[in-house]
Each structure stands twice: as structure tokens, then as C-alpha cells.
Amino acid sequence: MNTKFMLDESRIPKQWYNIIPDMPGPLHPVVNPQTLKPVTPEDMSAIFPMSLIEQEMSTERWIDIPEDVREKYRLWRPAPLFRARRLEQALQTPAKIYYKYEGVSPAGSHKPNSAIPQAYYNKQAGIRRLATETGAGQWGSSLSLACSMFGLECTIYMVKVSCTQKPYRKSMMQLWGATVIPSPSEFTNAGRSILAHDPNNLGSLGIAISEAVEDAATHDDTNYALGSVLNHVCLHQTVIGLEAKEQMELAGDYPDVVIACCGGGSNFAGLAFPFLSDRANGKKVRCLAVEPASCPTLTKGVYAFDYGDTAKLAPITMMYTLGHDFMPPGIHAGGLRYHGESALISQLYHAGEIEAKSYKQNACFEGALLFARSEGIVPAPESSHAVRAAIDEAVLAKEEGKEKTILFGLSGHGQLDMMAYDAYLSGALEDFEYPEEMIRQSLERLPKVSF
Amino acid sequence: MNTKFMLDESRIPKQWYNIIPDMPGPLHPVVNPQTLKPVTPEDMSAIFPMSLIEQEMSTERWIDIPEDVREKYRLWRPAPLFRARRLEQALQTPAKIYYKYEGVSPAGSHKPNSAIPQAYYNKQAGIRRLATETGAGQWGSSLSLACSMFGLECTIYMVKVSCTQKPYRKSMMQLWGATVIPSPSEFTNAGRSILAHDPNNLGSLGIAISEAVEDAATHDDTNYALGSVLNHVCLHQTVIGLEAKEQMELAGDYPDVVIACCGGGSNFAGLAFPFLSDRANGKKVRCLAVEPASCPTLTKGVYAFDYGDTAKLAPITMMYTLGHDFMPPGIHAGGLRYHGESALISQLYHAGEIEAKSYKQNACFEGALLFARSEGIVPAPESSHAVRAAIDEAVLAKEEGKEKTILFGLSGHGQLDMMAYDAYLSGALEDFEYPEEMIRQSLERLPKVSF
Numbered sequence: 001m002n003t004k005f006m007l008d009e010s011r012i013p014k015q016w017y018n019i020i021p022d023m024p025g026p027l028h029p030v031v032n033p034q035t036l037k038p039v040t041p042e043d044m045s046a047i048f049p050m051s052l053i054e055q056e057m058s059t060e061r062w063i064d065i066p067e068d069v070r071e072k073y074r075l076w077r078p079a080p081l082f083r084a085r086r087l088e089q090a091l092q093t094p095a096k097i098y099y100k101y102e103g104v105s106p107a108g109s110h111k112p113n114s115a116i117p118q119a120y121y122n123k124q125a126g127i128r129r130l131a132t133e134t135g136a137g138q139w140g141s142s143l144s145l146a147c148s149m150f151g152l153e154c155t156i157y158m159v160k161v162s163c164t165q166k167p168y169r170k171s172m173m174q175l176w177g178a179t180v181i182p183s184p185s186e187f188t189n190a191g192r193s194i195l196a197h198d199p200n201n202l203g204s205l206g207i208a209i210s211e212a213v214e215d216a217a218t219h220d221d222t223n224y225a226l227g228s229v230l231n232h233v234c235l236h237q238t239v240i241g242l243e244a245k246e247q248m249e250l251a252g253d254y255p256d257v258v259i260a261c262c263g264g265g266s267n268f269a270g271l272a273f274p275f276l277s278d279r280a281n282g283k284k285v286r287c288l289a290v291e292p293a294s295c296p297t298l299t300k301g302v303y304a305f306d307y308g309d310t311a312k313l314a315p316i317t318m319m320y321t322l323g324h325d326f327m328p329p330g331i332h333a334g335g336l337r338y339h340g341e342s343a344l345i346s347q348l349y350h351a352g353e354i355e356a357k358s359y360k361q362n363a364c365f366e367g368a369l370l371f372a373r374s375e376g377i378v379p380a381p382e383s384s385h386a387v388r389a390a391i392d393e394a395v396l397a398k399e400e401g402k403e404k405t406i407l408f409g410l411s412g413h414g415q416l417d418m419m420a421y422d423a424y425l426s427g428a429l430e431d432f433e434y435p436e437e438m439i440r441q442s443l444e445r446l447p448k449v450s451f
Numbered sequence: 452m453n454t455k456f457m458l459d460e461s462r463i464p465k466q467w468y469n470i471i472p473d474m475p476g477p478l479h480p481v482v483n484p485q486t487l488k489p490v491t492p493e494d495m496s497a498i499f500p501m502s503l504i505e506q507e508m509s510t511e512r513w514i515d516i517p518e519d520v521r522e523k524y525r526l527w528r529p530a531p532l533f534r535a536r537r538l539e540q541a542l543q544t545p546a547k548i549y550y551k552y553e554g555v556s557p558a559g560s561h562k563p564n565s566a567i568p569q570a571y572y573n574k575q576a577g578i579r580r581l582a583t584e585t586g587a588g589q590w591g592s593s594l595s596l597a598c599s600m601f602g603l604e605c606t607i608y609m610v611k612v613s614c615t616q617k618p619y620r621k622s623m624m625q626l627w628g629a630t631v632i633p634s635p636s637e638f639t640n641a642g643r644s645i646l647a648h649d650p651n652n653l654g655s656l657g658i659a660i661s662e663a664v665e666d667a668a669t670h671d672d673t674n675y676a677l678g679s680v681l682n683h684v685c686l687h688q689t690v691i692g693l694e695a696k697e698q699m700e701l702a703g704d705y706p707d708v709v710i711a712c713c714g715g716g717s718n719f720a721g722l723a724f725p726f727l728s729d730r731a732n733g734k735k736v737r738c739l740a741v742e743p744a745s746c747p748t749l750t751k752g753v754y755a756f757d758y759g760d761t762a763k764l765a766p767i768t769m770m771y772t773l774g775h776d777f778m779p780p781g782i783h784a785g786g787l788r789y790h791g792e793s794a795l796i797s798q799l800y801h802a803g804e805i806e807a808k809s810y811k812q813n814a815c816f817e818g819a820l821l822f823a824r825s826e827g828i829v830p831a832p833e834s835s836h837a838v839r840a841a842i843d844e845a846v847l848a849k850e851e852g853k854e855k856t857i858l859f860g861l862s863g864h865g866q867l868d869m870m871a872y873d874a875y876l877s878g879a880l881e882d883f884e885y886p887e888e889m890i891r892q893s894l895e896r897l898p899k900v901s902f
Contacts, residue, residue: 003525004460009453074454075533075827082526086600104555106827108866148824149537168869175823175872372626373599376526376557415559415866418619421626 003085005247007078012070015062017238019273019344020231022061022280024351028318028343031449033307039315047216047224049125052118055232063235065117072116072149076105077239081247086374088394095397095404096253097390100244100271101377102411107172109335109380109412110267111142111227114236118225119146128221129153133183133208135162136334137169138380138412139227144178154178155222157185157211160203162334168416183208190214190311204327205338206310213313228264229308229342237270244407245274255285255407257393261385262289262298262356263335265342271409272354273344287354288393289345290385292364294432295328297321297341298349298356300439305449306340316447319346323442329432331361332420333381339442357389360431364388365424368414380412381420454536456698458529463521466513468689470724470795471682473512473731475802479769479794482900484758490766498667498675500576503569506683514686516568523567523600527556528690532698537825539845546848546855547704548841551695551722552828553862558623560786560831560863561718562593562678565687569676570597579672580604584634584659586613587785588620589831589863590678595629605629606673608636608662611654613785619867634659641665641762655778656789657761664764679715680759680793688721695858696725706736706858708844712836713740713749713807714786716793722860724795727804738805739844740796741836743815745883746779748772748792749800749807751890756900757791767898770797774893780883782812783871784832790893808840811882815839816875819865831863832871 020027029038044053055063065073084097102110122130130152134140140156147154156173160182163170173180183203184191190210194201201207216224226233248254258275262268272287279285291297298320307324308314320341322328328337341349348354361381367388368379379387390408397404414421423429471478480489495504506514535548553561573581581603585591591607598605607624611633614621624631634654635642641661645652652658667675677684699705709726713719723738730736742748749771758775759765771792773779779788792800799805812832818839819830830838841859848855865872874880
């Protein structure tokens with residue numbers, strides 16, 4: 001009676017799955033925020049290497065993973081897939097619950113799956129340094145790790161308030177050799193102009209993005225790296241789902257529903273896209289994206305052209321959005337606090353190909369606690385959204401007396417998020433409603449773009 | 452060119468290796484601290500189940516691992532073994548460096564290897580609750596996890612100052628359902644008598660042991676569990692070395708030297724004992740125990756009968772000791788701050804079967820940093836001692852121009868020890884010399900026991 005499905009390191013995927021050729025219709029253009037015209041590869045080459053720009057737009061279904069990237073993946077990939085037998089017992093459900101666990105990476109989440117190839121391609125292109133932003137610190141620590149492995153320098157603009165609230169993630173980045181700059185900073189025009197008006201500004205992800213992009217755009221030897229949202233990031237994350245498909249086969253099973261938490265979208269894309277591609281072979285798998293009720297991009301946002309960042313420096317894309325100046329409440333799932341959504345996922349959701357659902361954070365932590373006490377692993381607050389949705393699917397199966405196979409993504413562990421669990425256990429965790437009025441106001445400020 | 456050597460879950464060992472029949476001579480008796488006579492199984496039955504007491508004294512070379520324990524082990528076992536190719540490159544060494552990584556357990560260290568069977572055997576014996584002590588929290592969190600898996604209650608006396616210094620480990624224990632009591636407490640005579648004299652006492656591991664043992668001894672439905680030192684704990688940990696031997700075979704290699712950090716000794720025992728047993732087959736493997744220079748039990752202690760705890764409640768054993776009232780300085784490798792040493796390891800060291808070496812903490816963190824930047828994984832401060840010794844062996848191989856195969860135990864990850872890395876990176880980490888005068892004074896207070 002197996003509970004863990006492992007693959008040999010030779011089974012690390014040799015190619016990423018690119019969903020673009022299988023999308024329901026052509027992609028919408030990405031728009032330059034200055035010119036309001038479609039972005040060209042030349043626009044992007046100031047901050048990205050050409051190989052990643054090509055991946056961003058490629059219509060090849062399969063893209064080779066460089067051997068040097070696979071070699072780094074080997075440190076923790078293939079990641080394990082588990083059957084959650086003790087959770088099933090605790091729920092007394094007829095459903096079978098599987099989870100793909102990405103917390104085994106050195107950074108503790110799925111983020112290195114894209115940080116490693118991004119560092120690799122930039123190194124290949126002769127870049128000396130990468131700049132990025134980080135909020136909760138999952139992406140920043142993953143990029144630091146990747147840069148240390150390829151001998152790149154790494155500059156991380158970390159939201160100032162997070163430097164204080166998440167000091168250990170900051171330490172991890174420094175440990176791996178990165179320079180961490182509290183944002184807003186004096187190092188960029190974007191930072192200085194904010195500090196001039198408000199010297200005590202605590203920062204935001206939008207401001208940090210602006211600083212990192214400016215840093216990259218104004219230094220020839222420096223590029224920018226983004227941890228989610230973009231097509232090439234979703235592409236890199238498909239190693240999750242590709243492995244999971246092989247492992248489900250080992251288990252002699254196939255999911256009726258695939259569940260993953262969804263912020264910018266790369267985690268959901270990574271697990272779900274390879275399963276979505278099976279529909280062409282007649283498989284009837286449902287794919288469910290789970291988001292926080294406090295930042296309900298898919299479930300309460302609109303499908304429109306919007307800026308990727310607050311400062312309107314990032315490209316405008318057609319996506320589900322809550323408005324580029326929407327400020328989500330300070331929930332503990334920092335990785336899910338983004339106003340927008342990956343263009344690919346947005347288009348799939350708009351076409352009715354995937355489902356979405358939102359949860360308040362107490363419900364998620366309740367599920368995470370049950371999971372930790374039965375399965376042992378402490379879920380990251382982000383991942384707890386998928387845990388909760390999987391539990392609800394299993395409970396529904398019980399009520400309906402149906403067999404059902406559930407696969408969810410456990411995208412990271414929560415060992416660095418104990419403060420959040422403390423708050424939950426002491427009853428001090430706020431259950432933010434999605435601020436409907438704030439969303440409405442933000443949506444009034446969408447850019448005027450039409451094609 | 453493989454870098455990760457995995458075993459299928461069917462290869463989780465089916466038996467633990469018991470070194471007792473292979474020891475160089477008979478074991479010394481364990482002495483009751485009240486009567487100063489050899490401990491009987493009845494003495495121990497107030498706080499341990501009979502199955503563990505039998506394991507403590509068994510002369511069977513192989514002891515079956517219950518299927519229910521193997522089923523729990525499956526969550527993270529077999530643990531991976533890696534070839535540290537990037538570290539080898541960084542050191543430009545001809546040596547091959549392998550490491551067995553135990554940080555993949557839900558608690559982040561090797562400790563659950565014994566917590567799981569201890570909870571199992573107590574559950575089998577009809578026990579309702581386990582009591583234990585914890586300092587840095589690795590053992591307490593592991594026992595909480597194990598108890599949650601077997602439906603046992605868990606009471607943890609946590610050194611009061613650690614509750615403040617390591618709040619996240621406390622949260623992990625609570626998350627897994629344990630009751631955490633800052634020690635000294637009002638719940639035991641041992642605690643109350645200390646608080647009567649000193650209401651602000653910050654606690655020590657010795658006091659916490661006394662409280663947990665008293666709790667277990669005075670409640671029929673409650674037993675005590677210890678996380679290291681005892682024979683049965685060393686026994687359970689041999690899954691580490693047994694797997695590592697299989698994995699080294701997969702790698703087509705065999706270690707010239709096996710290195711592990713050594714506090715109470717169960718981590719070292721777990722990795723090294725199965726390799727030591729190969730000497731009967733003519734293998735020439737060296738085994739090196741690494742300890743902190745601030746608590747140099749093997750390298751600066753004496754081989755004598757001594758108490759296992761400060762309060763003289765725990766049995767007296769023949770061991771290397773710095774004296775039961777020796778208070779090691781507050782180094783960050785909390786798991787290595789124990790005045791004594793496993794009786795088995797002590798006897799092996801005394802017989803010249805194994806080697807020992809000590810390092811100051813800055814040297815260990817320096818090694819850990821190099822390791823993290825090349826291999827990605829952040830070592831626990833305890834494990835950093837083994838990392839450092841492995842690096843020195845590899846550097847020596849380079850100087851001597853010799854090929855050499857090094858295997859070391861990476862017993863846990865350091866993601867919850869970022870404060871320590873911060874201190875190292877900012878140059879604020881003190882390099883305690885071993886306090887020779889303190890040791891001398893403590894050794895003057897050894898119990899008078901002779902057989």
C-alpha cells in the first residue's frame with residue numbers, strides 16, 4: 001500500500017510543456033505602457049535575455065530543458081507525490097486525496113523551478129547581475145539560491161515592512177549571497193520620488209517592482225527576473241504537473257480534479273497545465289484555482305487590459321484584475337496578494353476551461369491544521385488554500401457517496417510562517433472580506449486600451 | 452552523472468541494527484541514582500514501556516521495525532543521499548563528498564526517526580500521554596509530530612528561555628497538538644522547588660528533564676520519552692546509516708570516512724553504527740564524531756560514571772562527561788549542548804574504535820555558508836559541525852593529493868535558525884573556548900560509583 005510516489009532523477013522532465021499552442025484562441029497582445037502599442041521583443045530586451053523573450057512568445061508545444069538546469073533541479077526534483085491516507089481517514093471520505101509536494105526545494109517552495117532557468121539563461125546571455133523584488137520573500141530567496149548556483153550577483157528590493165516582518169527570509173537571501181535593499185530605497189528614481197513625499201513609506205510590491213525594473217533597465221550588465229505571472233514562468237513550473245502525471249500513473253490513478261492555489265498563477269499553471277493538455281485525449285479532469293477572499297482576482301475581478309504594477313511601468317496585459325492600484329489587506333498568504341493574474345490563466349478562466357474559488361484565511365488555516373496533524377507537513381499559508389479546497393472536495397464526495405480522485409499542489413512548507421499559525425491558534429487572525437468598494441474604485445482606473 | 456541517490460519506499464529498512472552484540476566488550480551497568488545499584492527493568496518501567504526497555508538491553512543484532520512505524524517513516528524516508536559535486540568544485544578537491552540528508556522530515560531533522568517508534572510502542576502499551584523536555588525544540592517538535600500521528604497526548608517541558616528565543620519551534624509543537632509548558636513550572640515538585648528559590652529562573656535542559664521524568668513517574672497513563680543518549684534511541688536512528696549504505700552502493704562507492712555531529716550521540720550512532728559493522732567484513736572505514744569546542748564531551752571530558760541530568764534523577768551511566776552540572780555556553784547548536792555522551796559511543800571511543808574532533812562555532816558557520824552557497828541547502832547549526840569537518844577532510848585530501856570518499860550526515864536544515872546565521876554574517880557570533888576551569892570543577896562532583 002504505497003503512500004509516496006517517487007521518480008528516479010533520470011525522470012526529471014527533459015522538456016517543459018508550453019500551453020500556448022493549445023490555448024482556446026489566440027493570445028491578446030501585451031501592451032507597452034508608454035506607447036500603448038504592442039510590446040516588441042526589443043522593448044523587452046532591456047530587461048530580459050532573448051531566450052526568455054522567445055519562450056514568452058513561443059508556439060512550440062515542448063521546449064527543451066537545458067541539461068545544466070536539470071542538473072540543478074536534481075537537488076530536490078523529482079519532487080514527491082503522496083497519497084494523503086491519514087487525511088482521508090480523518091475525513092472519513094471515500095475520495096482518494098493525493099498531493100504533489102514542492103516544499104522539498106532548498107527554498108521551501110516551488111519558486112526555484114523558475115528561478116534556476118531564469119538565472120541560467122541570463123548567465124548564458126552574459127549578464128552579471130539580476131534584480132528583482134520580493135514581498136513575503138519566497139521568490140527573493142529562490143532567486144538568491146539560483147544566482148548563487150550560477151555565480152550571478154543578485155539584488156533584491158524587498159518591501160520595507162516585510163524586512164521587519166519576515167527577517168528570516170531576508171537572512172536566507174543574504175546567506176545565499178544576495179544584496180537585500182529595503183524598498184522604497186534611495187537607489188532608484190522610483191524609490192527616491194516616493195521617499196521625497198513620504199520618508200516613512202513602508203513600501204509595497206508595486207513600488208519594489210518599479211525599483212527592480214528601473215535598476216535592470218538602467219544597467220547594461222543587469223537584467224530583471226519575475227517570479228510569476230509571465231508565460232515563461234508558467235512554462236518553467238510545468239515540471240510540477242509533468243512529474244505529477246507520471247506519479248499518478250505509478251499510483252495507478254488519474255485525478256478527477258486538480259487543485260492549486262493561485263496568486264500570480266505560476267504555481268497553478270505548473271500543476272494544472274499538463275493535466276489540461278490531456279483533455280485533447282478525452283480526459284475529463286477539472287482544474288480548480290484557489291485564491292484568498294481578500295484578493296479575489298478571478299472570482300471578483302474583471303477581464304480587462306491593466307498594468308502589471310502600481311507605478312504603471314510594467315506592461316499592460318489582458319487579464320483578470322482587481323485594478324493595478326488595489327491594495328489587498330495584509331493576509332498571511334503574502335504570495336497570493338497580487339492584483340492581477342497570469343494572462344494564460346485569465347484567458348483559460350474566461351473561456352470556461354478552468355474553475356476558481358476563494359476562501360477566507362481562517363478556513364484555510366483550519367484545513368492546514370488538520371492536514372499538519374494527519375500528514376505531518378506544515379503547509380505554507382499560500383498552499384493552505386489548496387489544502388482547504390481539497391478537503392471540501394473530499395467532504396463533498398462523502399456527502400454524495402461518490403468515489404473521487406483529488407490531486408492538489410502543496411506548493412511549499414510553512415516552517416517560516418509560524419507567526420501566522422500562532423495568530424490562528426490564538427484566535428487573533430482576521431477574516432478579511434474582499435473589500436468590494438475598494439475593488440470598484442480600483443477598477444475605475446483601468447487603462448484605456450483597445451484592439 | 453548522478454548527484455542524488457534515492458531509494459524506493461519499499462527499501463525503508465525492515466530492521467534496525469543493534470550494535471550491542473558487536474561492541475568491544477560487555478556494556479557497563481546502568482546505575483539507579485537513588486540506590487546506586489544496577490538499574491532493573493522494573494526501575495525503568497515507571498516511565499518506559501517494556502518493549503523499549505527490552506530494546507535498551509537487547510543483544511539481538513537485528514530488531515524488526517513494526518509495519519506501522521515503517522508506514523509513518525514513508526512520509527519522508529528513505530531520505531536522499533547526495534553527491535556534493537558543487538561543493539567539491541568549490542573546494543577544488545580530488546575527494547568525493549557525499550551527504551545523507553535528514554532535513555526532509557516534517558520536523559526538519561533526524562529526530563522523528565526515534566520519536567515515531569517511541570510513540571508507537573507507548574501507544575501499544577496503552578499509554579495515553581507522553582512527557583518530554585526540549586531545549587532548542589528539535590526533539591519536542593518531533594515528538595509532537597509522532598504523538599499527533601498515533602493519537603497520543605504530548606506534554607513538553609520547554610526550557611523557559613528557549614520559549615522566548617525559539618518561539619517558532621514552540622508554535623510547531625502546538626500546531627501538532629502538544630501542550631508546551633515553560634520550565635521550570637508550577638506543575639512539578641522539581642519545578643516548584645526551583646521557583647521557590649528563584650522565581651525568575653530561566654530554566655535549563657537538566658531542570659526540564661527532571662520535570663518531565665517526574666510528570667511521567669507520577670502519572671500512570673503517562674510515560675517519558677528521551678530524544679538521544681539511550682541505546683534504543685541510537686538503535687532507531689540506524690535507519691539513517693542502513694539506507695546510506697544502500698545508497699553508497701547505488702553510487703558505486705564506499706566511504707573512507709563517515710562524519711556526523713555528536714551531542715547526546717543518536718545522530719552520530721544512526722549514521723556510523725551500520726558502517727562500523729562492516730569492519731567485520733574487512734572494511735576500513737573511519738568514523739568521526741564532531742562536537743562543539745564549547746561542549747567538548749569526547750575530546751575534553753573524562754570516561755566515568757555520571758548522572759544523566761543536573762538534578763540527579765536520571766540514571767548514572769559510564770560515559771564521557773564534562774560533569775552533570777557543567778553548563779555549556781549558549782552556542783547556537785542547541786542540540787549539541789549536553790554534558791554527557793551515549794554510553795555506546797563513549798565505550799567505542801574509549802576502545803579507540805571511533806575518532807572525535809571539536810570546532811568553534813564560527814568555523815562551523817563558515818563551512819555551512821560555503822555549503823549553502825554551493826549545494827543550496829541551509830544546514831542546521833548542529834549539522835554545520837559535520838559540514839566543517841567534511842570540508843577539512845576534503846581540503847586535506849587536496850593537500851595530500853589523495854583520492855578519498857567522504858560521507859557526512861546533514862542531520863537537519865537551518866531554516867528555523869536564521870537568527871544564528873544573522874549573527875554569523877554580522878560578525879557578532881562569539882567563539883567560546885571550552886571553559887576548562889568549569890569542566891574541572893564539574894568533574895570534581897562525579898558520583899562515587901564503582902563496580
